[in-house]
Structure formats: structure tokens, C-alpha cells
Amino acid sequence: MRGGHAAALVAGLAFAQFWSGAAPAAAVASGVEAGSPLELTEIIARPKVVDLKVSPDGRHYATTAVTDDGRTILHILDRRTMAVVHSEVYGGPLGVGEFGWHDADHLLITSTYKSELAEGRGSAGIFILNVKTKEIRRVWGGEGTSDYGGFEGGDLGARIDDRHYWLTVGPSGSTYSEFPFFYLYKLDIFTGRATKVLKSPSRAASFVFDKDNQVTHAIGLPPDDFDTTVVHRRKGDEWVLEGTYRNAEGVSVPVRWHKWDTNRILYRDNRDAQTFGYYWVDATTGAKELIYREPRVDADEVVFDEDDVAIAAKHQYDYPTYVPLKPDHRLVVRRQRLVAAFPGQQVSIESSTADGIEHVLRVHGDREQGQFYLWNEYDGKIRHLLDPRPNVKAADMPATQAVRFKARDGMELVGYLTVPQHKPAKNLPLVVLPHGGPHGVRDSWGYDMEAAAFANAGYAVLKINYRGSGGYGKDFHYGWYRHWGLEMQDDLEDGVLWAAGAGIADVDRVCIYGASYGGYAALMGVVKTPDRYRCAIGYVGVYDLNIMHESGDISRSKAGRKYLDDALGTDPADRAARSSTPHVDRIEVPVFLVHGMQDDRAHFRHYEEMREALKAKNHRFETLLVPRAGHGARDLASVREVTCRMIDFLDRHIGDREPTDPPDECQFPGSKKLPYEYFEGTS
Template sequence: MINRLARPMLAALCLASTAASAADLVPVADFARRMPLTSPSLSPDGQYVSLAFHDPDGKTHGLAIYRVGDMSKAVTLIRMPPYEAPAKIAWASPTRLVVARGKVDGSIGRTMLTGEIMSIDVDGKNPDYLYGYQAVGKRAATRATDEGWGEIEGLPVQNNGHFYMRATSWLDQNRSTLYDVDAKTSTRKQMADIGIGGMSFMISPDGQARFAFGTDDSFRWVVFHREGSGWNKLSGSAQQQNFTPVASVAGSNRIYAKYSPDGKGGAFVEQDEDGGNPKIIRKDDFSEVSASGLWTPAPLRPFGTIADTGIPQPTYIDPASPIAKLHMALSQKFPGQFVSFVDYSEDGGQLMFSVSSDREPGRYMIIDTKTFKVSKLFDAKPWIDPAKMSERRPLRFKASDGLELEAILTFPKGKPETNLPLVLMPHGGPHGVSDDWFYEDDAQFLANRGYLVLQVNYRGSGSRGSTFEQAGYLKWGTRIQEDLIDGVKWAIAQRFADPGRVCVYGASFGGYSAMMVPVRAPGMFRCAVGYDGIYDLDMMYNKGDIKDRKSGRSYLTTVIGKDQADLAANSPTHLADKIDVPVFLVHGEDDQRAPFAQFKAMRAALDAAHKPYETLTKPDERHGFVKPENVEEFYNRLQAFLDKHLGGDRPATAQAAP
């Protein structure tokens, strides 16, 4: 035990150690590398763990299966075609897996489902093509009428070699059909069918589809309840906006659900299927609420909840329950980290969990729930030393119209928290997406180079409820940008930031904002970096993948509108003459979400306005660079650009805040 006199000396030693480590400059290559292993899933018998693997080249991905207790060599390693990756992996039995194929859409995009479902044995043998568009596999003879878009919807509570598949036939895209599929024989049985596309299903422990829900082609949230052989559409409620069924309560007619009360924040509830006898488990006026990482073994029950903003702090439903006590014990063992229960063996004897934080990208471990022996599986990014990373601090401030917003500040390690050069980093999306407290490469890289990073969850972002998200509709170039500018003013007023050294860097919608905020706040910024950004709003109706589906076109109409004058007034390509700072444009030439035409249009607009700019483009890159050498080059160019215009660690001449 440390005595009271020793504590000050220990604290001083800790501070000295921290100050020394602050001088460490982490190699840019460490931030450029992507996680080699993702999406771990535990086999039903607890003997194996399946993962998506990613080679360092950024091009090759596939399925890896390891024996628990020996992560040194994969039992099975299956490489997929270039830029294809497992989008989802599920164990249908201890020896049979199901894989949803996907396309890697760049580092700031996501792995896009191709609609194809494969199955394979744990040893890599007996592969089969269960669903998709190719005429291969056991069902090849019926592929002409069988082709479509499939997704893994879930697994039976009792492991039986089957899985649940949601499918949309290409012959009738206005239907969502649910099947019980034998992963070995590929035979299937229809479980449910509803005449609307893009729906997800909530399946009860007894294998019955009880709810269908999702966004319809008009970009409206809809929920249907199964009644007999038909579906009853639930009427929308102002009190329960974006109502979402989550899971059935085993052995009853009750469910867990979440919604946004009167559109503000969130609530997690237990209630009857028909909505009766509601019991609020947790409610938060500021934040949406979830039970992410806090579920028991199947049949699933939440044992705790967290708010989706701030630093995650679990609230336990029954703190005296064994599962809650286990979570509390692990949280004490890993202080300052969030413990997430990822997966269980079928008997609950083996639990895979992860620990992560603002400085820890993630560690995955197995615990025997009977002996409590913990074994390490793997680190998400083993080359990252959390001790060298920077604190990410969620704070709140009020926008100029009085609305409370969340900001996340990443402070350079070992530096005073005053008068720092600031990089505003708006997130992409913009809707339904938000920045959070957890580790992020961009923010940590910039902080390691001496910059204070400011991320603002502006209105329109997710995690705050439906009213907050909808408040950003038709406000892309106006109120959203004002929120970002208000965040900079707040950081300056708090004396965190030097008002003479502020730049903006963003990707996707953040790239759009990087061009817009200098227009909306002339004189505030010293430079702007747009990465795979959207710069011409009207072009979204003609180029890019959003326009390819009716729901995507409805989304555009809802969030940016179709008024040509308004679109032009809020497009950086039409405002280049008002951009009063040096610009750095970065783009992947094969980007499908923000097509390369957006880059060309912005470059042409800057040329016409005789504005200074730099560029970096790469072929064979999509929405965000994935090849490590390209990411490393981008980071080096980004640092040089910021250092050039913000002066690195040199304070600017004091000036009044804008």
C-alpha cells in the first residue's frame, strides 16, 4: 500500500513521466496503417474466433479463423478479390460460417454490401454461394428467379446450423422477405414478407418475425407490427419519435425498444408488443440512449445502458445481478476504458469483450465466466502506444441561438491548454452521424503534431434525437456552418485556442464545410483542407451513388432541397471568390460517393476566382485513401500545409477574436 507521504512523490514522478513522453513524435506511418483484424465473432462452442483481415496494402481483405488461445497462426485464411471484404460474419454452427460480401468504399466510407451471401466450413472447405446475382452454388439452377440482394439478419437462439436472411429480389424491389436458411444445404423457408423494400426485421427467440422497420423510399421512418399473417403499420407518435424495436423479452409478449421522446434525446424502454405497460429503463433529454455492449448471452437481455454522447458511463438495470457485477469488476480492472461485451459462446461460458478509450484503439480478450480467467486475443492497433496518445474531452457549449451543443476537444499531450493552434474538424454525414469520445486517427495525428482539434456535433448530427437531426435539414450551408463557427468562437473564448491560428480540415461533408466556413466567417481561418468533399450541391442529383436509389433521391430532396438558387447559394463552387484562405484539395479519383467531378468543379472555381490552392489526388482510391503509402503522403502534406499557415508551435500576434 502507498503511504500518504509517498503519494506526492509518486504524483510528481507520474507528471515527469508524462512530460517526457509528450516529447515523443509518433511516426506518421503509425497513423496511416489500418487495423489488420476487425469484426471478431466467437464460435458457438467457444473454440474459434472469426475475423475480417486486412493486408497492409489496403487492397487485399478476407476471412480469417483462429483457434482461441492461439492467435499466432490462422486455422483458415481466405483472401477475397481486390477491394472485397467480409461485411458481416456469423456462425451458423460450430463448424459452419456465413459471410456477407462487401466492397471497401475507402477509409472514410464503409464496407458496402454487395448483397451476396456465402457459407463455408471452419476449415475452409465446402464453400457455397447462397444468395446474390452469380449463377454458382447449389442453387445455381434457380438463379434467374433467385437473384437479388441478401443480408444476414440474425441467428436462432439455439444453434442449429441455420441463419436468418433478409432478401430483396431484383424482380420485385418493393418487397422485403425474411428466410430461415440452412447454411449447409442452402435450403430455405420463408418466414415473413412485406410489400416495402429496405426493411429490417426484429425476430423473437421462438423464431417469429414480430416487427419490420426502416426508412421507406420517401425517406420516412416506418414501423410495422406482425399481427396474425399480416402487418399493421404503427402510427407515428410525437411522444415516441423514431420508435425502434430492439429485442424481444424471452418468454413474454414484451419487447425492448428505443425512441426519441418528443424528438429530444432518447429513451430505452421495456413494453408490451402493442405498446402497453411501458417501463422506462433510461431516459436522457440531451442524448440518445442505447445498450451497446451491455447484453447478456442469448436470449438477449440488456443489463445496462449508456448515453450516446460524452464519455460512456454504464447505468446498470440490476447492479446486483452477476452479469452487472462482472462488468463492474472488468471496468475496475481497466480504469478509464469502456468495457464492451462483444460475443458469447452458446452456453455463456466464454465471453469475448473489448476495452477501448480515447487513447486506446481497442483490445479484445476472452474471459471464462466460471473461472474468471482472462486471455488476450489481439490488439486492434498493436503499434499504437496509448501512453503517447492525447486526451479527447467531450464538453458542451451554447450556439449563438442558445442551443446546447457537444464539442470534443483533443488536446496536444504535454502542452499547456491555452493559446493553442486550432484545427476545426467537422465530421461527415452529416445526418445521423456524430463524433464521439473514442480513439480517432486524424484527431490523434494532429494532436501529436501540436494542434488542438475541435470537433462539433452540429445540429443535423446523430445521437441527439430526431428533432436535433432534422434541425439540420435544408441548413447545410447556413445553420450547420454557424454551429461550427460558434464552436471556434467558444474555444477561443475559453482561451483554449489562439484566435490568430485557426484552420479547418474535413472529409466528405466535412470537406464541404471546410470550404463553407471561411465564406461564412471571413477572417477567422488561416487555411482550409477539403478531403473527398461535396462542393456542388446540385451535382449530387446527377453524379455519385446517392442518386441511384429512389430513397437516395428522396433523401436529397429532404435534406438539401431542389431550389436551384438555394443550391447555388450554398455551394462552394459558386462561392469561390469569397474563400479568402489558401486551400488544399485532396480526392480519390475513383470516389463513388463524392465523385471526382466534385473535385474538378471546385478546382475550376478556384482557378476562375484566382485563388491559391494545392492538390493531392490518387487513382484507384475511393472515398478516403486506403493504401498506406497514400495515407502517409496525405498526412505529411496535411502537416506541412498546416505548419505553413499556422506556424507550427509559434504563437501568432495577439488579435481580437472574430
Template structure:
């Protein structure tokens, strides 16, 4: 029976792929449900234990062991993220059970037998970790239990589960700044067009605050940690400059001193020593990842992980003494995690991501750049299938979400394995960091104001033209694929520029811009400022008219080629109705559309059976319109119903 089902594989039909020496056709399960894949390794603060995310049997779990020991222990849970407690006795996991972003804080005692306990079991409430408190079984969490629009900070006792509210959000605080001892040092207030840094003012009243700095709301300031006894902080900031830099911020005055600035792009992140509070390294991404290491000892330890080729080498965790580290080495072919147990100890391989386990079968990704029709330099990445001679290939334009995010060269998340999945099926894959993408400075982002379905889309079309003109892409066999904003872009491509694309794939995409802003979750309140500035205010009739003119749901009659629409039913950001209405409009106009929904998931799938379905639908759909290949069946589909 399995052999017969396996025989449903689709051979490539595009002329460039027929007879090509394509690599082995990788089963879909290897991209979405490889049980040997592990990741998110974290050293405990005392440097004695190690935790990681993997699988126990057939279910997701967080594993724990003593470093150097064989006492591996699994705690079954499907977590978005997790941290150690400051005293190394507890694991704290963030769990989104239904994919609706009602995040819960779960706690498990490492030496106990009870497993994880939900310490924020509140309906329709989002919770998150603000700060782990050093050397204690307590941490600071934030929840919107009291007011769904804003978050109040609480102290959570991990042993008893007791929650104690520290301060009530007046409705304007977007960030609470606690130090490693759990002391509230600062807050960020958003009012009107201004952002304000405020410090406690105990000389006035115990609950009073004073403003020490103010700036326009579209400038960014992200505090990484406090230093100098709480008098200063290390932060990533673009206040008064185009590019984000690592700065030392004097809290009493708001003055900044630049510590490190990448020459061409925004600073991506920075690593601060736990022991000295000094910067150890800074990361940026002009094309390939770039790492600037300031600490000589760390530089020598990380050098042992480099093979001389491009890679994103990052410290992913360390103990409180900055001696026992985990470090990741990430390329476009996956992530490997190493343990650096001491200054003289050689790196020890701990585990690999799903892509890394099949790296030999994967393709190479290279940075590219081109000039848009209005003279803007646009950067991106091109992945070409292995074993195919140069020449016009079927191509997928893979559009990132956000839109104020960016595509990266290295593996990022399960969804980014799409570029390797698509390349294995025989497609060239083009990723474009169109205007409005983060990482290239404020001026580059602000060129996206008012340009949804305008110049932002022109950048994508110009990318396709670049690929055609350079001989990469077959102009008759180009698809557009995207999720979230990328899904919106796919629908725009299918309806505004239908002559460019042979087909389109939309995942959790927006079809009606005005309706999006009217139905977002309450905790998006602070983010709506950006959307109103860049896209429009649906409460203003004139602006709503413009937004409707840029909404694919009203342009369905212009579609010419097949469209695949997929959506998680519990999506709280882009509601399911966005896809339902788009599909209804396409069907009413007698257009070819396939509609797939994912139960138990939301704005991006957590459950492997849903990802299995998404990838399988994608490969069959693209094989029919682009001429690539498809597995036709994966035997994991037989058991997916049980999960």
C-alpha cells in the same frame, strides 16, 4: 536512399511549437497500416472458437482459432464486417471490393480449405445480413437485386449457396423484422409522412399485413430483438419523447414501456442476453462514455476491465449461453479487446487497435461545451498535443460527417485516428457536435432544419471563437478539415467565412446540394425524406435557389486561402463530380487548390495505400499553412503501388 528521403521531414515553424517538448513523430504507417493491429474479435455461438480481423502477410484477413488452442488459420479477405453462422461452422463477410457500396455476402467454411466464396455475385447490387438463424447453416440476407430502390429478404443456405426469396418488398418497407429462428415477425412501412409498424395477418390471407402502430416519420424506432415468443420486442425509441430510450414494445398494440433512459442524452445502444432475452446493459454518451449494467454477474466481470479512468467498456460478442465473452475497452488512445472465458476466469488480452499499440505517444481528449450565439449549448471534444506549454496553438477544427452522426470521445474508426495524428503533428484538435448531430435528442437535431451553411456553420465558428477566447487557438492559424458533410463544412468555411480559416481540407465533400440529391444511389430513396425536410427539394425552383445559395461551388470566388480536396473515384454517395466541379470553379477563379483522387475507393478509404496518401498530403498541407510538423516521407510509400 531511405535516409536521404527520411531527411525531408518538416520541422514545426509555429512559435508555440518551436522548442516544445513534442513527443516522438509517429510515422504515418503506424496510423494506417500497422500489421500488428487486430480487432473485431467474435466468439462463435457454441463458445468454442474465436475469429478476428487482422493481416496475413501483407493482406487483410479474418483469422480463426479454437479458444485455448494454437490452430490459428487465416482467410484472406478485405471485409467491412463479418458474423458467425448460427451453427458455428461458417464465417460470413460483407465485402465492398471497389468502394462503390455494391456490398457482397462472402461465405467460408471454418474447417474447409476453399476460403471465401461470393454468394451474392450480382452486378450493381447491395446485400447485407439481416439475421443469423440460431443453430443452423443459414441466415437471412437482404438484397436490392430485383429493385435497386428497396431490399427483399432471402434465406441463404451457407453450405450450398442457395438463395430463396421470402417475401417481395412492395416498395414501402424499410425494415424486415426476423427473430432468431428466422420467423418474420414484423415490418416497418414508410408512406408519406408516416411510419407504420405492421404484423403478418394470416387470418386474412397468408400475405396480408395489419398496422398496429403509426407515428410521424421523424421519430425513431430501432428494434434490437424479439422476446416473449415474438409478442414483444426490445427497441430504442424516441416516440413521444425528446430523447431515445430503451423500451419494451408490445407488437400487437405498439405500446411502449420505458426500461431505461439516460438523463441528459439519447440512449446509444443496449445489450440483450441471448439466453433470457432480457436487457443486460445500456450505453449512453453524455461526454465520457457511460455504461449502466443491469445484470449483476456481468457487472462484476466487466469491473475487472476498468482501471478507474474514463473508458468505453462494451461486450462485443458472446456465445449463446452468455458465458464466453469478448469485451472491448476503448479510450481516445485506442481499443484493447479481452476474452472473458468463464465467470471466474481472469480477462485475457486478445489484441489491440493501431492507436492502442502507440498509446504512450498519444494525446488526451477532454469533453468541452460552450454556448452558441443564439443561446444553444453545444458539446464537443478538445485534444491538445503533448509537450506543448499552454498558449495559443495552431488548431484544426475537425468536422464530423452525417450530419446526423456525432463525434465521440473514444476511438471510433480509422478516420477518427485523425485527431491523434493531427495532435502528434503539434495541433490542437477541436471536434464540435453542432446542431443536427445525433445523440442529444430530437429537438437538438431539428434545430438544423434549413440551417446548412447557416446556424450549423455558426456553431462551428462559435467553437473556434471559444477556442480563441480561452487561449487554446491562435486565431491566425486555424484550419477546417472534414469528410462527407464535414467536407461540405470545410468548403463552406473556405468560401462563406474565409477570414476565419488559414486553410481547408475537404474529403469526399459536397459542393452542390441540389446535385447531390439528384445523383444519390437508388437505395437512398427512404432517406431523401430527411434531406428534403432539412435541406430542400431541388425539384422546386424556389427551394433549389436557396440550396444553390448554400452550395460552395457557386461561391468559389470568395475563397482566400489554400484548399486541399481529396475524393475516392468510386464514391456512390457524393459523386466525384462534386469535387471535380469545385476544383474547376476554384481554378477558374485563380484560387490555390490541390486535388487528390483515390482509385479503387469510394466514400471513405478501405485501402491502406490510399489512406497513407491522404495522411501524407494532409500533414504536408497543414505544415505549410499552420506551422506544424510533418514526417516528409514514409518508406511504405515505396511499396504502396503494389496494393
């Protein structure tokens, strides 16, 4: 339900993602018809390729794909023929997590619980695959490493030498009343021997290493507070507290040491400003040298050359933006030549050969999940490798543009508008889609399968970074705690008025839909402003803040209870006043509730009590349950039926059909139908 503080990693020679033109915005504004709607199964589909990495010697590719039941599998491809020479497929709920080449002959793989049956569990082990012999061995199993016992999650970190990596270990799951301590191990990937090095001085900590791979800092949490960051510095064999920071007041966290200057360390800091910037800090004197800060939005990362000179920075106020700090630097110039080949797209280097000549590129944007290319830096040639969605052309997908508008109090808000690809962007039925979280989370420009599905069905889709969203400064993030249902809700309505005023949306055909906090906002929208929306869809939503305060996984930990007090308030009457279930009598439009029956985040009680309240009122509503799902459906069949049912609901209430029309069946070949209810009611 929320986003936590995390220090962003700074890229080395990798190129930052970027926005290189205004083509999508122009396409939306022009309302050019660009094809007919796609089949829903073409949009709601698993990508054929999720990630692709070239081996250090350039002879193989390692790729991952996702099965229909949500597991990730791995393939090894022969570079010359592109044929699959080996596959790793785990049984049961296991799937491939992260992977990376150790050397030309060995691939490191983490396995994770990837099915809808095992949400919240961590790594199930670390494996090493010999590409030549096809032998795979488990080198770390996830049990009994720390003092906690039971099942544990491990995060494979930086490489130490030719056979050792850092491994951070902690208990898996969220059953602890307080945040646990983490343990740092030195793992031999060939023997599986894990040597304990230290225990973190703070809870749930990450570590910073110097150029000699020695631990110098730990960044973690206190036992019982999501919104406080604790930084310790290593002094000999002891830990010294460097700072305890309330995130709302500003944080200063070390990121990494300078590659060559042993007295300089990179920090990410927002103590003296609203947004995060990057600094070099003198480790002896504490003197700070600002590298980059954008006053409107957090700096995402800084790009450095091999001498650790900052050459560019990245942020995303609305579109992803690459800011050259050294415009004439050879790497910046090289990047400009590279991205010119893909106008209107984002480009990132996913992996490179050991000689630095060949690079796997991922090219993606608002209409494209990501094409993979091989770029030869020596001869400048770019060759297409794999298409994750070979049956769908990017030109046939809906386009998305960033928008800005003023809220009723004059605050500028950023949103993202997706429109149908097959009809003019004028007077369209509109779906308002608030993101989940809500605090610390934000929407960004890029491909969104859900928004694409709605737009493909003929609807404009508006996503808004309402106040409380992350990235736009401390006050924008933390200053709106306890404002659920108030200004945070008004921002969504102001977005509707902007879209209608711009001629894009028909103000009389608007539905609000969201998941998690978005489900809260959807139902509160039709409670607070019943004349603004024609329908509402809540997906794994929160409908009673008092239920959230006492039920679900967040409320079971000390930190979670403190967060709920801070974000929702401590007065039960005030929480009830900002909840939809106690005020169901104000709802005047049809409602569709979708929920996972195993949901422990937005507890299933939210659904049960809202449904009973609607039924007691004899109000028209529909429901869809996903029996095996937790906080959202994961398997492809369920996702397709959920999306199909939502589009059918929209069609009958703001689309071309009538509210009295019978619902579609939404049955897909080979899939088991989910429990669906249609309650006609009289109101």
C-alpha cells in the same frame, strides 16, 4: 452523406460499453508532456487484429485483419499455441465480411467487396468453414434469389435451429429509383438450400421474430422517402399496417419480444419526447411501460438479465455512460469489478464459450483501437491475447476529452478535443474537423485515426456535434434541414471561439478541414467568415448545392431527390447562396482540394468546378486526386499520402513553416505517387 433511421438492437447479457473515469480530460487540461511524436506510418496503419471470437468449446480463436489494399482476411488460431492453423484469403476485390461460430467445428463467413474499386456492393456470398478438415463451401451465392435478378446482397440473421438461419435478401447497390422490397429466406447452411418464406410488406425492411422464431413485424420504408418509417404486424398470412411515422415527428418501432412473456414486446419510441427511450408494450392492450429514457440524448441500448429484467442502460451525451437500473444486481456488480481493471477505457464482451465461463474482451478508448483479453469468470483471471498495434503504446498517442460550450444563441453543444501528446495544451494551432453526414450523424468519444495523426503533428483538433447531428433529439436532428451554411456553420465558429477563450487554441492559427459534408463546411467556413480561418481543406467535399441536387447517386432515386429537397431546399438561388463555388471571390486564404475521381456521392463535378473557379480567380490552391477512389481513399498507400499532404499543408499555413515553403514530397516506399497540383496564384 446522411444517416438513416435504424432501430438499435438491445444487448442480452453482454456488457454495454462504458466510460469509467475522467483521466483523459485531466491529461488534456494539464498539458503534461508525454513523449515525442510518432512516425505517421505508425499511426496510419492497418490493425493486426480487427475482431476476435472464441469457439464454443474454447479450443480455437477466429480473428480478422485488414490488408494494405483494404481487404479483410480471416485466421483460425489454435487456442493453446496461438499459432495460425488456417487462413481464408479471397482473390481480387473480395474480403471477409462478418463471421461467427456456428458450433465448435464450423464457422460461418460472409464475403464482401472490400476494395476501393467496388464501393456500394453487398455480400458476395455466405460460406461455411469446417475447422477440422479446413474444407470451405459456399452455401449462398448472391444471385437469382429474389425477383430482381442480377447481383444481390444477403444479410444472415438469427439462428433458427442446428442447421437453419434466417437470410434477408435484396438487390445490391443503389441503382433503383425506388427502395426495393426484401425477401426472407430460411437457409440450410449445410446443403445451401434457401427456402423463400415471405416478401417484405414495405421497402428495405428488417424483421422481428418471436421466441418461436416466427416473423411478427416488419420495419421498413415507403418507396420514396428516407425520413419515414413504416411498421407492419403479421396477422396470420397477412400483413397489417401498424403505423407510418414521419421521423421528425416521432417513431415507435418494435425491437424484440420478451424472452418469457409472450404478450410483451420491447419498443424504441420517441413520439412523446425529443429522445428515444425503451418501453415494454402489452401486445394486447397497447399499454406502455417506460424502461429508460435520457432527456438530453437517445438511449443507445438497455441491458437485460436472463429473466429479461432491465438492469442497466447506455447513452452517450458526451462520454459513453453506463446507467445501472438495478445497482445491486449480481451482473451489475460483476461488471463493476471487471471494468475496475481497465480505468478510463471502454470494455465489451465480444464472444464467450458455450459454458459461459470464458469471455473475449475488447478494451478500447481514445488512445487505443482495442486490445483483446480473455476473462475467466470462474477464477477471475484476465489474460492478454492480442494487440492490434504492437508497435505503438497507448501512452504515446494523443488524448481526447469531451467538451461542452455554448453557441451564440445559448444552445449547449458537445464536442471532442484531441491535443498533442508531446506539448502543453496551450495556444496551439487548431484544426476544426466537422463530421460528414450531416443529418443523423454524430461524433463520439473514442479512437480517431485522423484526429490522432493531426494531433501527433502538433495540432489541437476540435470535432463538434453541430446542430443537425444525430442522437440529441428530433428537433436537433431534423429542425436544421435547409440550414446548411447558416447556424450549422456558426456552431463551428463558436467552437473556435470557445477553444481560443479557454487558452487552448491560438485564434490566429486556425484551419478548417472536413470530408463529404465536412468538406462543404470547410469551404463555406472560408466563404462566410474569411477572417476566422487561415486555410481550408476540402476532402471529397460538396461545394455547390445545385450540383448536389442534380448529380451523384442520391439524386438518382425518388427518395434521394425528396431528401435533397427537404435538406437543401427547392430554390436554386437559395442553394447557390449557401454554396462556396459561386462565391469563390470571398475566399482569401489558401485552399487544398482532395477528391476521389470515381466519387459518385460528392460528384467529381464539385471538385472540377471549384478548381476552375479558383484558377480563374488566380487564387492559391493545391489539389490531390485519388484516381481509383470513390467517396474517400481506402487503400493504405493512398490514405498515407492524403494524410501526409494535409499535414504538410497545415504546417505551411498554421504550423512552424512558412506559406512560401515548397511542399513536401510525401512519397512512401513502394507506393505510387498520386496526382498532385500546386497552383501558386496571386491571391
